[in-house]
Amino acid sequence: MKRIGVFICHCGVNISNTVDVKKVVEEISKIPSVVACADYQYMCSDPGQDMIKKAIKENQLDSVVVAACSPRMHEPTFRATVSDAGMNPYCFEMSNIREQCSWVHLDGEKATKKAIDLVKSSVARASLLEPLVSQGVPVVPKALVIGGGIAGIQTSLDIANSGYKVYLVEKEPSIGGHMARFDKTFPTLDCAACILTPKMVDVARHPNIELLTYSEVESIDGSVGNFHVRVKKNPRYVDMEKCTGCGSCAEACRLAGRIASEFDMGLGKRGAIYVPFPQAVPLRYTIDPEKCLFLKHGKCGTSPKCADVCTTDAIKFDDKPEFVEFDVGAIVVATGFKEFSAELKPEYCYDKYPNVMTGLELERIFAPSGPTGGKPKINGKEPKRIVFISCVGSRDKKVGNAYCSRVCCMYIAKQAHLLKEKIPDADITVMYTDMRAFGKGYEEFYERVQKEGIKYRRGNAAEVYGQDGKLFVRAEDTLLGEPYELEADLVVLGTGLTPNPLAEGIGKLLHLSLSSDGFFLEAHPKLRPVDTVIDGVFLAGVAQGPKDIPDTVAQASGAASHVVNLLSKDEIFAEPTIAVVDEDACVGCKTCMLLCPFEAHEFDEEKGVMKVNAALCKGCGSCAAACPSGSIRMNHFTNDQIIAQLLEVL
Amino acid sequence: MGKSVKEILIDGNGYACIQCGRCTGSCPSGRECSLRTRKLIHMARMGMDVIKTEELWDCTTCFTCQERCPKEVKTTDMIIELRNLAVEEGYFPTMSDVPKIIIKSLYDTGAGQPLSPEVSKIRAIIGLKKEAYDVSTNAETLKKFQRLLDGLEITKKGGLR
């Protein structure tokens, strides 16, 4: 018979207020295999842990049960405790008598009875637990960062500065993401380019960073410590080595100034050969194969003008996609967001009137390199009456976005300020639902813009309509309780941040879960905000949920420190609580292979049986439950263990 | 039988309201009178006497507010429910006799808008039957219809019972 020790925690009064802990000790002590049983105020405290260690040694315990809070909270703590005392950590069992008992019941007597049953069932399981040993896997000391916005840039620099190699993959021709589109940033009104461009240049120059722009991740195999990555570099039709970024080609292009620029939200124009913006990194030109006359029709006038003018002979019409493969130990997903599609709120007539604009479009109007050279002109005229509408596509279940986008209140304040600065006699009204100025210096900024004369009227806009060439916005001033309407020369929609559809594929490749808002789900909303449930995969920036630049940068550095932490180990130990196939019983039906969400099953053609890749298996148990021949055993959750546990509570 | 204000709020998603005022701003009636849709929701949530307000009866049930609400608050549905409660509690709108006339006509003829002799003549002139074929054509059917109404609350509320 196994020798088991049981320790019951009061959790201050969290448990003992409802559950009669002494009574539990009394009953559990009666179980023959329980050779030590005690209770304590805080089992997780140092004295509590010492108590367990001492008991293990004194009573030569085989297994330990702690009845306290959720294993999510303290299982790692107590596993370490028993390990310290020389016991295999998998011989530890936790019984949750807080969340599953004292917190959810009022009747003390019944709760005590339930607690006794719960602990008994844990004891039953503990007597069948077996020691398990984790297998070590060597770690490839390199990282992959997907997405080159401010999040990806910051993460890459932090990891690279710690001495590890980083592959930074960006889909667009340049890194920079959304921030590169802004002129100024709230609340300090820093010039975005002044703070971003140096970082972009650092990325390009860093000896530890390999920048793969205009590229896409094609596949990712393997697991934490050992991911194998394949990246497709899209053809730029310009030789990256030869191009000096002089721009003669773009000037010469027959289509120069005739194609809507994506970077300028379609407000500005570019040619078929272009850089998205003057400070692009890398400053190398790209030919748009969808537009280029030569690539589409095999003919561009008498000869392609770009090639004619290029002095370094960099134009390469026969360019082909290239594939690069490499191994990394960790991955950071920093794929950012997409601005809410304003046409999904037809009542604001974004698609009907050119002077109804989104926030991102207005950012380009402010930018010195933007379509108006930084002059606040809409259709060639300075707007005098301007209305901002907040929460467009945020806090809006009708369009499926229940969440607050967290940046719009503040970017509206910033934009209102910038407009007022450029057009001092402008009459600017912000129609808002609630004002959210939560960050450092934000409330002060909100006050400042009101002093500058921006009118804040509570109550969001109901609709925008055009009449006789004029534009009107209707709303209720909810503080006055009066409906009103304003004429406007410019209506700016405070469009929110939505999950980036470009990141969907990445999510699938990495088996990442999404939270209900559609952004990538972190491992724990409070305590593990940069981890995902997939070991070795981390999140940074808006990919995880709406946030401003300060929060993005903080999270990016957090993700980098987790990556560095991981890469600094020679070996990592995977949880041994995984599926194991009994080769003698397996009939090779492959049912498990279809079910496994982590693609951990590999078929051994020679033996005709299935194998589980220990590094990939997360121990979810889907395969074991489905295996028709019952040949899959879940380590630490064997049928015997589970049944013994169940029998005690039935 | 009827729902309480709280039940109406729960069923109508009223607790999701963020008082953004898009409903009032959309309301064609509120532009012409003192109806403030958002305020009705606020009053209901604050436990104020929303069912006594006359504005409750200014809504044309056009559903524009419900359509525009970003929080899926069923504003119009709730106004209809609140009116039911108001009637149950004895708070009738300003012209309470008009609905009574309609209900009586409905009971007597099956039509809320009864046929006048003049229109009957017009019907004949344009080649329609003098009286349309409906629930009142067959005396037996009309009696059955009235029996159905006898068992419904509306005849009591309309002062027929």
Place this chain on the structure above:
Amino acid sequence: MEEYAFFPGCIAKNVYPGIEKATRIVFEKLGIGLRDYEYSCCPPPGVLACYDKPSWLVMGARNLSQSEKDGLNPMTVCSGCYGTLHNVWYALKNDPDLMGFVNDHLGRIDAEYKGKVHPIHFVDILKNYKEKIAELKEIDLGLNVAVHYGCHYLKPSSVTGENSERPTLLDELVGLAGCKAVPFKDGLTCCGAGGGVMSGEPDVSLKIINTKLNNMKDANVDAIVNICSFCHMQFDQSQKKLKTTEIPVLHLNQLFGLAFGIRPKHLALHTHLVSTRDLEKKLKDLKKGGE
């Protein structure tokens, strides 16, 4: 032959019989069958649903049950009726308890509604007959019209499935009669009659329709085209009361009747309170020009 149960509703029967007549003619020409049933008032969403919702449900369900044995879906020419019947159908479809409650009452008069037939708005039938309508057209009416979509055909979109902010169907349909739908301010707002406001709060109701009529007038339209007898009544009667505008009011079926060459009198246009004489004259000239 495609066939429907014809639910004319009180207004089209008893106040504006021209709408009933126009509907019968247009549908006959299109080869769509209409069968009559022993219907009562829908009952009105404003007065009944707001006073006693359970009674409204039971009476609505009685109407729906009429054609169930023949498997014919009831067709309405009034969005008020449509609103009632459609909302009753929708509520019962999604709530077996409510269906049970309703059938307990219907059981008292040996009736039952199983939810097998559902109401349909006549424009949803016409939209499948665009080619046939174009074929049947004898006169290009050439009118500039204000189309009034009204509320309950479009909203709530969660129930109707319509695009309530940017509908286009009526603009297309009047086009088939050679008319142009002229945009006007607040084109989609309510006529102000519903919800018992026309009878209960007539001042408010008149203010709403007055604003609407003035917006239509500013757009210089020859006529108002509606798809709802109740809106039709509001447009016609309120102009008489307000005396600020005089825009002829046509139900869409009356418009198609005219385009199909039916004489205005047979559509009872002369019984409208707002004179349609100028309009008729215009059409006569057109006909002459065409011949």
